[in-house]
Amino acid sequence: MLLLRRVAACPFCEVRSLLGPPQLRQQTRLYTQVQRERGERHGASFSRSRTGPPRPSRGRDNPRPSRMVLSEDVGQKPDGRTTRKKPDAFGYLNRTEVPRGLERMREQRERIREQRGIRGSRPATGRDDSKRRTRTEPFHALKMHSSLHQVPYSDRSATKRKLEQYDSFDKFPLAEPILKAVSDALPNLEYRNPTPAQAVAIPALLGLQKTVRTKVKSKRTGPDAFLLAAETGSGKTLAYLLPTLDAIKREEVQEKEDAEEQAKKDAEEAQANAHDRRTDMFAADEPENTKAVDPARPRAIILVPSAELVAQVGAVAKSLSHTVKFRAAPISAKMSATVIRNQLFNPNGVDVVISTPPLLASIAQTNPNILARVTHLICDEADSLFDRSFKESTNEILDRATPSLKKLILCSATIPKYLDKYLADKYPDMNRLVTPNLHAIPRRVQLGVVDVNKDPYRGNKMLACADTIWQIGKASADYDPTAGKEAIPIKRILVFVNEREDTEEVAQYLSKKGIDALAFHRDTDPSRQAKILGAFTNDGAAASKTAAETEVKKEQQPANKRTLPNTKVIVTTDLGSRGIDTVSVRHVILYDVPHTTIDFIHRLGRTGRMGRRGRGIVLLGPGDRADVVREVREAMFRGEALI
């Protein structure tokens, strides 16, 4: 009975929960009463014998503790160990309330946030801000490679929100023929919605919005300057070409109206001054300012760093010209002088010239008038055009064109620090049109690493490269047309090396291993170059060539040689990484670890273009920076920009 009374009575021990509240209150009262009668205090251990040693008498030095104070050993096992469970990984499962300790921590954190002036609730991710890694913290190796200008993430998010309103080309106030021509420039595509680069650039270039706040307002007069920076393969060509053509067409209409008005005025004047027939005759002979009598005075110039890009941008411009009705003249040093002259000094005039800076600068020296009517100057791959190799000729063209220039548009997939600084000094009012994913390699591109130091390669990079290509091409190699299987499309692989001399060496080795590999560099024969690249840049007819087509080639090979059919490889340098629209490339092999993050972005940017998937493979050999590669992979995995 006594035991039962004790067990039921203690209001603080665990068995309390076994009793309902009314009984509990009653038992508590009973227990207190018994204690008073016995002169014992609450909290005496149940295990202690009633016949224990007598307690010291109460007094000033030994006051009676409050009845509500817990015994010090109440939570202890008989052997003195604590009964409290250690929190384990599942300790917080199924809780409906925040534990007191955590609650206090959260309150403390909120107080600190308030003191620091950080407003708003915690991020939706639920992650602790104080524990969140800062953007640049983990990239120690990349920091050493640091060459790219950093765009704040707050600016990127703001741009992302703005882009949502342009979900179709019809939303841009472009002239009717230009909207129609978009489909010509984007053949074989099911969807033709503006890309982020186009949604950012087209409204700004049409003058619809002032995009960027400039810190310094310069008093300098001159053209409106724009920097369009968007990730690789995001459709920058159309982003600058469509608004430029729109402006050209509007200018043409305006000039025509002005000419008509002028002719009307002249006719009226002539009537009034009928006696002065001589003046009238001269006026009638004066050439009109139209392209028909004004050859080689284009309205727009597009500068690109290589002949391959001249051909590529020229092809896009030509496809648009059928509907928009303008004349495009792509010229490069790989063309003969006659071809260049015919293109440029066409009696029907020319509206858009596409060239490399050195060629155009040299033509402008002998024909300064060629740049006299230019209203739009575009520098595609601006980071290349303003580096040491092209800067002089680019600036020369810029200076000559400045008097008539209305818009200067610089375009690039990367903004290196030197370019950022140069532009900030030279064009402090420049509008920066930056897409949210600038400097980030899309997550749809995976990056794998092959450790060349390990078996079976033992430091032999060429062997590792050949083996990697064989593994990629194996599926198509197994194809047997006689077995009635479906034809497999040809696989196209780009191999990037750092030095031009290595292109030939690596290509020859791969050929020896039965791989269809070609070297592509500055000194490759121009006609061969076009053929080599053609197969890689065309997603349509050329890309759909199937295994059956190459079967003929296979038959021509020596019977005893093991070859890899249906796989084409180009071994190239940076030349092949700038702007070339290699839409049909799924695999890029980085034979050498690139020197900078800029090169990483451009080289890996040859795959995974315009929403496609891609795979990059780095061959990590002796002496290569494994830490840089690791951090690039990490950044790609997290979808972050490289620094």
Ligand SMILES: Nc1ncnc2c1ncn2[C@@H]1O[C@H](COP(=O)(O)OP(=O)(O)OP(=O)(O)O)[C@@H](O)[C@H]1O
């Ligand atoms: N709105 C669009 N919808 C679908 N495809 C598009 C669109 N705009 C452009 N493209 C296609 O995307 C591909 C890449 O375009 P483009 O060469 O202009 O990219 P880029 O941004 O200049 O790339 P890089 O930085 O490598 O030079 C082209 O094949 C083009 O036809």
